[in-house]
Amino acid sequence: MSNNEAAASNFIRQIIDEDLKSGRNAGRVATRFPPEPNGYLHLGHAKSICLNFGIAQDYGGTCNLRFDDTNPEKENVEYIEAIKEDVRWLGYRWTELFFASDYFEPLYGFAEDLIRAGKAYVCDLGAEQMRDYRGTLTEAGRDSPFRERSVEENLDLFRRMRAGEFEDGARVLRAKIDMASPNINLRDPTLYRIRRGAVHHQTGEAWPIYPMYDYTHTLSDALEGITHSLCTLEFEDHRPLYNWFLENLDVPAQPRQYEFGRLNLEYTVLSKRKLTELVAEGHVQGWDDPRMPTIAAIRRRGYPPEAVQDFCDRIGVTKSDGMVEMALLENSVREALDATAPRAMAVLNPLKVVIENYPEGQVEEAVAANHPKDEAMGSRLIPFTREVYIDRNDFMEVAPNNKYKRLALGGEVRLRNAYVIRCDRAIKNEAGDVVELRCSYDPATLGANPEGRKVKGVIHWVSASHGVPAEVRLYDRLFTVPNPGAVRDHDWRDDLNPESLIILQAVVEPMLSGASAGASFQFEREGYFCVDSRDSAPERLVFNRTITLRDTWAKLSARS
Numbered sequence: 001m002s003n004n005e006a007a008a009s010n011f012i013r014q015i016i017d018e019d020l021k022s023g024r025n026a027g028r029v030a031t032r033f034p035p036e037p038n039g040y041l042h043l044g045h046a047k048s049i050c051l052n053f054g055i056a057q058d059y060g061g062t063c064n065l066r067f068d069d070t071n072p073e074k075e076n077v078e079y080i081e082a083i084k085e086d087v088r089w090l091g092y093r094w095t096e097l098f099f100a101s102d103y104f105e106p107l108y109g110f111a112e113d114l115i116r117a118g119k120a121y122v123c124d125l126g127a128e129q130m131r132d133y134r135g136t137l138t139e140a141g142r143d144s145p146f147r148e149r150s151v152e153e154n155l156d157l158f159r160r161m162r163a164g165e166f167e168d169g170a171r172v173l174r175a176k177i178d179m180a181s182p183n184i185n186l187r188d189p190t191l192y193r194i195r196r197g198a199v200h201h202q203t204g205e206a207w208p209i210y211p212m213y214d215y216t217h218t219l220s221d222a223l224e225g226i227t228h229s230l231c232t233l234e235f236e237d238h239r240p241l242y243n244w245f246l247e248n249l250d251v252p253a254q255p256r257q258y259e260f261g262r263l264n265l266e267y268t269v270l271s272k273r274k275l276t277e278l279v280a281e282g283h284v285q286g287w288d289d290p291r292m293p294t295i296a297a298i299r300r301r302g303y304p305p306e307a308v309q310d311f312c313d314r315i316g317v318t319k320s321d322g323m324v325e326m327a328l329l330e331n332s333v334r335e336a337l338d339a340t341a342p343r344a345m346a347v348l349n350p351l352k353v354v355i356e357n358y359p360e361g362q363v364e365e366a367v368a369a370n371h372p373k374d375e376a377m378g379s380r381l382i383p384f385t386r387e388v389y390i391d392r393n394d395f396m397e398v399a400p401n402n403k404y405k406r407l408a409l410g411g412e413v414r415l416r417n418a419y420v421i422r423c424d425r426a427i428k429n430e431a432g433d434v435v436e437l438r439c440s441y442d443p444a445t446l447g448a449n450p451e452g453r454k455v456k457g458v459i460h461w462v463s464a465s466h467g468v469p470a471e472v473r474l475y476d477r478l479f480t481v482p483n484p485g486a487v488r489d490h491d492w493r494d495d496l497n498p499e500s501l502i503i504l505q506a507v508v509e510p511m512l513s514g515a516s517a518g519a520s521f522q523f524e525r526e527g528y529f530c531v532d533s534r535d536s537a538p539e540r541l542v543f544n545r546t547i548t549l550r551d552t553w554a555k556l557s558a559r560s
């Protein structure tokens, strides 16, 4: 099955196909993505975005972006702007942009309708009493002493709630459903609460009362004419309440709710609450710290949006929550970058090499292809000089075995796109560390095999005089275990990877000094890197490691 077929065959698309066949909704398909602007979007949201917007695209339907903004204290405009940018970056365009707060007036009207129909009442129980009256999973709840208030009294009190006459928490409006229902969501759920002091980012101080999530969400769907309201599995138990609102109010449309499994991803956490804590407690440097699973962070880290879409296609949409391997996402990233990222040479742990028989002051231009599999990407010239840097990891005084293909004392290696060099001497400091190599080159080996001997190893290098210094940030997984905090009596933060960021002072080929913010490259033999969009400047380059060339974690877990 190809990726597209997998995406096409998910159970929600099957439901839509049947609805279209039966003529339901007159052939209309309308979805929405409804984030609460109380944090940045993460990869879990990306799954929901790809699902909702993807369906609208494929069925010629619509998909709205709707901010579910009923908790003014936790929300703000920074989050709203970030969410819009993230959706656009993923490659989607919303049909219309709404705020749930756009509907505060009609929602208030619907609440009065419920009161007039004897289906809602103002309740004066405090939060604790309310909990007590609600009962438990095994025990029915009890009716509130305020449940039988008259319609007139309820209308009067609700209007006074709206007028701002009562303190926060003094009263709530509740639906009158069934305190003995086995589904706790139907035990007279709260519809409105008082928040007099709150200043809302959209409505300011116009409203001292705010509608609750289930009520708002259902009616927003109905008012927008949403046909398929897709949400995650934890809302399955809320569906009877969703349907209760639709049955008991004169709404303009009858959306249907369907639940799908949320995305859980290994080696990270996908919960706004936990991500907020990571930021607030300083475990990371912000919402867009490249180690975070937020869309803003993976964008900064250099993940291409096509890779996220490809990943969402591959994981599909099912009716159960599952844990997805991080390696799956990383493979999508590698595949996308392998095809598009130009190659470059960067020495991450520089060790100076002096080529003693190469003329001082001479500069030759080595020709290097920008992509080994894509000639259309062209080639570039790289200055070759008497002094170059190679990576410390490409040198050992004594080759450990005959499979060793890098440089050793007395051994030869090819400098990629240039000559074969032989290491004649290693210069050490007082501590005995190698600080410089003295080598010689064979002028007959430019683009040609050396005479009478085989040189198998090829290493990357950068001219010492022409190379450009750069800070390189090696990012790794944020947690050391697949399921952080899974072990009992153990905090999820204890599983943070202390080596999730290592900073190196590297030297990169001169062409890279002109790279624009966000541009991606494959640093040959090292991995994929991008120009950091926040901190890099032409005179102070900063590169982020997007991903290693191979899955280094697979090797580790195979070993342990």
Ligand code: ATP
Pocket (backbone or CB within 6 Å): 033, 034, 035, 036, 037, 043, 044, 045, 047, 048, 230, 231, 232, 261, 262, 263, 264, 270, 271, 272, 273
């Ligand atoms: P969190 O659980 O991280 O706090 P949330 O569900 O409260 O997230 P919302 O802003 O309410 O965040 O989510 C907007 C939409 O994204 C919802 O429809 C929600 O179901 C979906 N969504 C959130 N997290 C995931 C996830 N891990 N997998 C799939 N969809 C998700």
Ligand code: MG
Pocket (backbone or CB within 6 Å): 036
């Ligand atoms: Mg939510």
